[in-house]
Amino acid sequence: MQQNDIKAIDGFWRAANYLSVGQIYLLDNPLLREPLARKHIKPRLLGHWGTTPGLNFIYAHMNHQIAARDLDAIFLTGPGHGGPGLVASAWLDGTYSEVYPHVSRDEPGMQRLFRQFSFPGGIPSHVAPETPGSIHEGGELGYVLSHAFGAAFDNPDLVVCAVVGDGEAETGPLATSWHSNKFLDPVHDGAVLPILHLNGYKIANPTVLARIPEEELEALLRGYGYQPYFVSGEDPGHMHPAMIETLDRALDQIHAIQRRAREEGDTTRPRWPMIVLRTPKGWTGPEAVDGKPVENTWRSHQVPMKDVREHASYRQILESWMKSYRPEDLFDDHGQPFDWLTARTPTGARRLSANPHANGGLLCRPLDLPDFRDYAIAVDSPGQTQAESTRAMGRFLRDVVERSQDSRNFRLFGPDETSSNRLDDVLSVTDRAWNAETLPTDEHLARGGRVMEILSEHTCQGWLEGYLLTGRHGLFACYEAFIHIVDSMFNQHAKWLDTSRDIPWRAPVPSLNYLLTSHVWRQDHNGFSHQDPGFIDLVVNKKASVVRVYFPPDANCLLSVTDHCLKSRDYVNVIVAGKQPQPQYLDMDAAIKHCTAGVSIWEWASSDDGLEPDLVMACAGDVPTEETLAATDLLRRHLPELRVRVVNVVDLMKLQPESEHPHGLSDSAFDSLFTLDRPVVFAYHGYPWLIHRLTYRRTNHHNLHVRGYKEEGTTTTPFDMAVKNEIDRFHLVIDAIERVPGLKVRGAHLRQQMEQRLIEHEQYIREHGEDMPEIRDWRWPSLPGNGTNNGA
CATH class of the missing domain: 3.40.50.920 (Rossmann fold)
Structure with missing residues (x-):
């Protein structure tokens, strides 16, 4: 380990912290060339400081590992409120100024960087679509691991660093998503490195995982199938060497797992590494304000000091806080980062904020689709033929899967319902992905299967979103009544797509396609609990530029609609179709005309x-x-x-x-x-x-x-x-x-x-x-x- 490496990592971290604080508080005077005055402070102080320094710490260390190992990596932040940190890091490594030239990497650009944050006409406080390198906003907690694994599927060279906030770790979707490691194939998939960031507090309460004994936490994580490594402390002199050593161990272990699977044919389920990083909440921030402790308490969660504009004493605390990062050692007279600060960070597409996997439309390849007309149900006279419409769709999807085997850019997602929904023809050409124990009585379970089933709609949706946002294609089949479980996730994804459409550098990504079947009118055996068509109403609330809803009345219409949806980009397509035998009305020619109209x-x-x-x-x-x-x-x-x-x-x-x-x-x-x-x-x-x-x-x-x-x-x-x-x-x-x-x-x-x-x-x-x-x-x-x- 070179002292110069630690110096560069620490410098990048301090610079990112400085820029993060500036974004929350400052309108002007970005390099503190004069004492902070009222005119320099934003009238409304918005944002979240508490998680940000820990995220900056991880980002700086991932930079070092990427540069040293030539890693292909992306960075997902479950605590999306740490937006100022990710924006700061993207500005430091140059990507931000490349995609937003007016936010140049100098003093005027720094001033614009500060002003725009959580400001009218500016950018959101989260790691939003506007943030280069992001595929995960994190404003709603619970999905970082499912997004991370979705991104890693079929990306064998990709490492996804996924930071799980300890508040986020209390959500149901996150608790389930730890099990994604049972579906990861070390031969054809990439790796996910979870980093559980324990800083101890939510908005006003302690977090559960930060308040249980370390041996209990380790037992929990080992029970999920991980090998946890712990890094704890607050002294940078200790923390930087410890983090370098721990990341080295974790990444070496990932490489060894993949080598054994890919070169030696090792089929045992690996125990993937993860890191538990324990740092103070609001690390490096004010220790106390008005006699009340701030650092390492819940008070640092959002903005540690309010009314800074009106109180000179608070402005003095803020100025001392920002100067503690020694900006004169980080930025030259023009406001540009010194070369030593970024000399050991990645360049080009290896930068976390410039990796094309985080702008998946750049990597997207069209699906090799068969001609859907070849799967038509023969209809000689309307209403005389009976067929299961989704069964015909399943035959079409079978060949979609088969034709994508080499490109590995299509998967089918659903909560244990592929066969129930009459799509099981796909199992003649692939299996269900599974990397846990199998028994002789099991069927269609295999490492590398293209069908993703877990009895968690949240996890299925998160996997699919991560898969789509990194440029691949998929379809989510679900019972209609229980798609409501992902209402909020749909909301977030639709908003992401809507915002992304207005960002020129974001390339269009494959659409999120839902098949809602086992629907309200044919849930007679399950009853009232399974009868609810209300997801459609929720979908229609979203922007017209994003959402589409289809009701194919028979199999040939369903085939035509499915082909159209799989070819589309930047939409959420909802297809509602029953799986029970039903009359077939239109021959294929008529169905195409009808669906086109x-x-x-x-x-x-x-x-x-x-x-x-x-x-x-x-x-x-x-x-x-x-x-x-x-x-x-x-x-x-x-x-x-x-x-x-x-x-x-x-x-x-x-x-x-x-x-x-x-x-x-x-x-x-x-x-x-x-x-x-x-x-x-x-x-x-x-x-x-x-x-x-x-x-x-x-x-x-x-x-x-x-x-x-x-x-x-x-x-x-x-x-x-x-x-x-x-x-x-x-x-x-x-x-x-x-x-x-x-x-x-x-x-x-x-x-x-x-x-x-x-x-x-x-x-x-x-x-x-x-x-x-x-x-x-x-x-x-x-x-x-x-x-x-x-x-x-």
Whole structure:
């Protein structure tokens, strides 16, 4: 170990600390050329100091290791509130000024660096998309390890340094994500080096892991399968050598694990190293303010001193604090870092803030997709064929996986549901990733499998996000009701994508694709707890530039939509499709046309003959589509003079005006489909008010009546779920009779029949435990003049 190395590491650390404090407090006077005055202090002091010096310490030491070993590494910070530290380090190594030339690496640039932080028109306080080198904002705690492992999958030369805050370590998602090491393949994957940063406090409370005996903590971490190394203290003279030695041991161990697996064929699950770093909260900050301890207490968590602008005594403390880093030894007269400070830091793409893996769109290769048309379900006549739509999707994904085996840039994620969701054809070409114990009775478990299953939606989502943000592709299949578990993670990712689109140097990344199946209308066996379509409402809250929602009504539409989503970039695509046998309506040619349009009249199901209809029957979702068609069949048989138009919606965003969403229909196009003044009965997959929200500006909105899920559920038959929520064919017919002018009298007999059929249904299912044969066996009639044309 060279003293010059320690000097350079310490200098970089002190400089990063200085710049971090300056970002929190200063508007001007960045090099303290004059005593701090009121005009130099920001009017609003925002940011977080407490975790920042520890993050700066780790960053400085990782710089040394990267330069010494020529490591390919990225740096993820679970305590995202340490934003000023990562911004400071990116400025010190030059990347920040490269991507933001106006924030130059000199005194004027330093002043702009300070001013912009948590300031109107500036940058956020977190490690946000604006921060070079970041793929993990960390504003919401709990996901740093899952993101880190997602980044390491299929990146064999990458080391991901993942700092876990001790407050973050108390979250459920983080506690589960420690188990990601059971899924990491040392042959084809990179490595994750977790660093548990114990600084003892959250906002106002101690942290659990900082207050248990070290032997108990070590037992916990060893129980997770890691080899923990401990570095503790506050004296830089001790801490720098200790950290260098510990990082050397950990990185040597990672290299040895990979060498044994890759060169010697060692298949035993390794015990990966990790580091526990214990430092004071607010390390190197003021020891006390107003007689109260600050350093190494919760008081240093955010801004250690408020009202600095108004109190000269606080300004004196701040000035002494900043001068304790000896800025005159760090920056020259022009404000540029001295060469000795950065001489042993990485250069070019090896810099943590410039590594292309943290700007994954730069590395992204398109998927080698098969032709989805080759997987079509044969449909000779609408509604006559029955098939499991997601089964057809599974065959398509099987070949997506197989064609990506060499490039290793596609994985399928889900919580133990690949087979349940009818996607298990993929298991004929790959296995489930697994690096823990296997038994003779296990099936499809193997190191290096492309299917990622763990019974934690949080971990699946985090893995996929890390995988996508480093330039690869994937799909997350989940039961519809339980995708809500990742509501907040979806929010964060959608915001990341939205912000990234406005950052020129951020290259587009593959879209986050959800398949929501086992949905609300076919959860009859699991019951009320598994019945909730509300994730769609949450998604639609996000920016129109980011979100897309699709309701393919059959297998061929699902194949077309899936192909489109896998090719897209910078979106969150939500596909909702059932896995149970269901009618198939469109041949592949018609499906492609329908999905391209997003919404269209189904001529073969309509009886308006190109004239203005008396009634529009609209639908979105596979079960609502079936019930709408069954209701239309009843209307056509009993009221043949009624002109009915059937409109199917596959792209939900088509309902919005084009001014609100890029997929939205123009008012004239919407009016041509849904008319200006005729009643519209709309059967929708989810909560009905969302359709009203999307269409409230449309001309004919006052004639729009939506039926959807209204929180009526239980363990019952499939059709009874529709009845309980009044989207079934009988209720839809009654609704049509109620709303078409002049039909209340003419349709009185039919209405009475429908009401009687509802009574008979209730009696039948209570006696037989299944739906009536006329419901189970219903098919769209294949009769001349009654819908034999398969065109959409």
